[in-house]
Amino acid sequence: MLYEKTSTSPVNIAVIKYWGKRDTELILPTNSSISVTLSQDQLQSKTTIRASPKFTKTRLWLNNVEELNLSNNARLQNCLRATKKLRKEYEDQLSDEIGRDNVIPLSTYNLHICSENNFPTAAGLASSASGFACLVYTLSQLYELPISTTELSKIARQGSGSACRSLFGGFVNWQMGTKQDGSDSQALQIASSDHWPELEALICVVSDAKKSTSSTEGMQNTVKTSPLLQYRINNVVPERMKFMTDAILRKDFNKFAELTMKDSNQFHACCLDTFPPIFYLNDISRAIIRVITEYNNSTGKPGEYKAAYTFDAGPNAVIYALKQNIPDIINLISKYFPPSQNNLNYFSDPYNLFSNESEKIGKLPLPNNFNEDFIHIFPNDSIKQILHTRVGKGPRLKSGSNDSLLNSDGFPKNLKS
Amino acid sequence: MLYEKTSTSPVNIAVIKYWGKRDTELILPTNSSISVTLSQDQLQSKTTIRASPKFTKTRLWLNNVEELNLSNNARLQNCLRATKKLRKEYEDQLSDEIGRDNVIPLSTYNLHICSENNFPTAAGLASSASGFACLVYTLSQLYELPISTTELSKIARQGSGSACRSLFGGFVNWQMGTKQDGSDSQALQIASSDHWPELEALICVVSDAKKSTSSTEGMQNTVKTSPLLQYRINNVVPERMKFMTDAILRKDFNKFAELTMKDSNQFHACCLDTFPPIFYLNDISRAIIRVITEYNNSTGKPGEYKAAYTFDAGPNAVIYALKQNIPDIINLISKYFPPSQNNLNYFSDPYNLFSNESEKIGKLPLPNNFNEDFIHIFPNDSIKQILHTRVGKGPRLKSGSNDSLLNSDGFPKNLKS
Structure with a gap:
């Protein structure tokens, strides 16, 4: 059994701008913002994540080049930690219902994460929003997390602030929130991608x-x-x-x-x-x-x-x-x-x-x-x-047999050496 | 007897900026400002003004090209009107003291005004401040107005806002004032040109x-x-x-x-x-x-x-x-x-x-x-x-025989046709 999911996520462009954090660890902004999600036909990030007990450590490839020293990447660790914690809670809950032996302990497996953008980084288009949205969305699918997109946006926000807005299609409000723990700093959809097709x-x-x-x-x-x-x-x-x-x-x-x-x-x-x-x-x-x-x-x-x-x-x-x-x-x-x-x-x-x-x-x-x-x-x-x-839709799960970015061994198909 | 004066005035560069008028007619600013007056060795305006009963109308040459339709130039008219009014009051006062026949009625004469900058207009350096300061200062000398430089600054301000600051050398404060008639919107010297020679x-x-x-x-x-x-x-x-x-x-x-x-x-x-x-x-x-x-x-x-x-x-x-x-x-x-x-x-x-x-x-x-x-x-x-x-000094009266910009007939020596 292969524990792997692939999904794609869109870029968003703010029309009321986010600039300034009141908490740089939790990525809590100094003001609310509004963005428009753009179609994935032109710009998207794509991420495949596989979990396996055979992986000796969690590894990440960005545009097919491995990122080293992941433990120093606090923003990535925030997203991994938060989703793993929810997965663990879900596993515990499932264990109570169907017995621990029937639950796959994905929260204890290492991950291989492979992420690509279909647009050149050189273009200077913000890729961190679509990238972190894709990471967090793919994790939520892999871990089958029973949470809403708005809940998920609070995790994406800790990867890259504006990533929380890329979890929705259409027109999106990132409410700054007022709580110190960031539990009310989240994205909400104002209108969907087909609201204003002109x-x-x-x-x-x-x-x-x-x-x-x-x-x-x-x-x-x-x-x-x-x-x-x-x-x-x-x-x-x-x-x-x-x-x-x-x-x-x-x-x-x-x-x-x-x-x-x-x-x-x-x-x-x-x-x-x-x-x-x-x-x-x-x-x-x-x-x-x-x-x-x-x-x-x-x-x-x-x-x-x-x-x-x-x-x-x-x-x-x-x-x-x-x-x-x-x-x-x-x-x-x-x-x-x-x-x-x-x-x-x-x-x-x-x-x-x-x-x-x-x-x-x-x-x-x-x-x-x-x-x-x-x-x-x-x-x-x-x-x-x-x-x-x-104007485009939010993240999409890809289930085609050719969609995975990883080969059968769990390494990037297009690895650059 | 020739009724003529020539003087030079400096450029000033603001360090607290003036931007915005609360009254566009009187040129009353929305905030106070501070400037440094620069040496006239590099940048200066020079103006000669002659008053004569023989002149059929008031005329102005800017860099030796005549400005036409002076009556439409509201800012120039403001300065001429205000200084003439003070001259008239002064003439009336003198008349009481020494008899009207002994007072030259300069306030009734037309003027020939010739003004030049020693720096190219093409350089894009603000010349209206030095130019209007020079106009108003030269008029005050020609009319022998018994007023302070700060009083005079209120007239220069009505030609070009920042001109009021060019009436002083050194470091100058243009107080925005609060009165509707502009009577407290004026320039004051903070420190003279030799205060900070470094x-x-x-x-x-x-x-x-x-x-x-x-x-x-x-x-x-x-x-x-x-x-x-x-x-x-x-x-x-x-x-x-x-x-x-x-x-x-x-x-x-x-x-x-x-x-x-x-x-x-x-x-x-x-x-x-x-x-x-x-x-x-x-x-x-x-x-x-x-x-x-x-x-x-x-x-x-x-x-x-x-x-x-x-x-x-x-x-x-x-x-x-x-x-x-x-x-x-x-x-x-x-x-x-x-x-x-x-x-x-x-x-x-x-x-x-x-x-x-x-x-x-x-x-x-x-x-x-x-x-x-x-x-x-x-x-x-x-x-x-x-x-x-x-850092430089304020306006200077020029009394050299070659300083005048006008020839004996009252026309620019270097007229461009």
Whole structure:
């Protein structure tokens, strides 16, 4: 009998941003946040976990390279410890019911864990959220834990804060909670992935010369040194959480867009108010903001938006828009941030928007009333790739015979040496 | 008899930033600010004003090009109206004392005003402060107004807010005031130009592709849309005003530097929190911040600083430092932001720091413990010019026979057609 499960988990992109922990061990945030889960068709983590009494120790391969010194990885250990503890409780309970001899003592077995992302780490897209969500979800399946997804989110949160949001599809609220032990800091679904099918997303992968400050390190410097963050936490976010939830439930794109852009801007403002300051936006990010701002201005109606940008701890832009405006936006982005001739990954058009006329990308006419006075064309490959994606579902169990990432001996099928 | 005066006025660079008006007509700010007046040896405005009954209208030449439609220039008219009114009162008072026939009715004469900057407008250095200070100071001299500099600052403020600070040398406090009529919104000197002779400044003139949002327009958008600005105004600036005044009086460079950098960062954070966001810092500005941060880190002592950056409404950096550290900083800046071979204006070394070894600029060894891991060398002329300057004096009356900018007919000597 093989004790193994494989599952996949999605990436999520916050529209009300998480930045700052009030407890760095338990990963308890200084404010609540809201995210949109993106389709796994474009971006996903996949994890296979096998438990066996034959394994001499627990081992982990990330993108087919073994991670060493797992005992020093406190966040991983948090997730393993918490799920094993629940498994042990479950085993004890089962033992009472059906007798200990009939219960598989998985909680005592070592694990082989193999995890991959279907997107390049080099893209700078946050993979820790989907990765830890996938780890914890796969463990819960392997251990057959009798708990809700919201309960599970409290464990994923201890791996990577925003991982708790990747356990749900659709639109997700991570309630900061107020308890010291973190028992009320958890994710809840606001609406499922089919609630607002018109909402889509474009991810613009931006070139950047140098690695920026890690978010783990950066956010605590902001907590320590930014007076503005304290105001944001106490006076701005609580109201925005309410308005954003409402905008999502009402499918009010104008309000959704306004709040998304304002909250991205304010998060980066707090990074700048950090001492020394943290910069995640570069000149290309700024220019994307300008293009989207002018695109919104082209409606001529203040408060009416056709697109919303948001940026996490890096220069990549995520642009949310309604389906009907996506071709316009791809056209604008590819006009001002064109690919080089060799760049075959620039835009793969997964939903066939430009079928039979893909040569026209970046060459369609500008939207009416689009003011390009302060916009110039950037050097080729300033944006390396545009990913078109949608709102997606939460983690999925994979039961196909070829889905496992481990071979019969329990080692990665695609091990890199 | 020729009724004419010529004077010069300095530039000032704020260390506690002014951003936002509570009254846009009277130019009353939403917070107090503190600036350092820079030496006129490097940067100054010069203005000649002649009053004559023969002039058929009041005319103004800016850098030897006539400004047309003066009546539409509300800020200029504010300054002319206010000084003329004081002149009229003075004439009336004199008339009572010595008889109206013995008083020159200058308040009734039209004016020819000629104003020049000794620095290129293209450099993007704020010239409105020095220009309006010079206008108002020269008028006060021409009209022989019996008022204090602080009284005069209330008139200069109505031309350009920060102009009120350029009426004093040294270190200047612009008190925001609380009265609706602006009668208590005025500049006061904290310390004179010889108070802290070790303090010097470097201005890095940064290349920028596109013109940014004007500060007049930008700041009101921030007032309208940034929640963080309101917090800054009410809760951050009042305390910083006290600490900065104290740091200047005690000549405490560490505290001066920390507050200067934090306040520049927070001003730009509020620009980013504006909707749509305003960006003045570009990738070169960010890299300058990184170089200065690493230079400060090289001391190995947290809270000990060797340099402080500050940025106004544009990408140019002003770096304050004590005299002994200036050569290090010029060396660092010119290493990472080198000039092209043709760029003869890059650094003129007015104080002979690199005498006989100017070839070594940018090639001196790095300071001890300087970490250049995340710093790379920018393309030539990313910084076009480094100006080395000092704390300087306020406006000066020029009485030399060649100082006038007007010829005997009252027209600019160097008129551009």
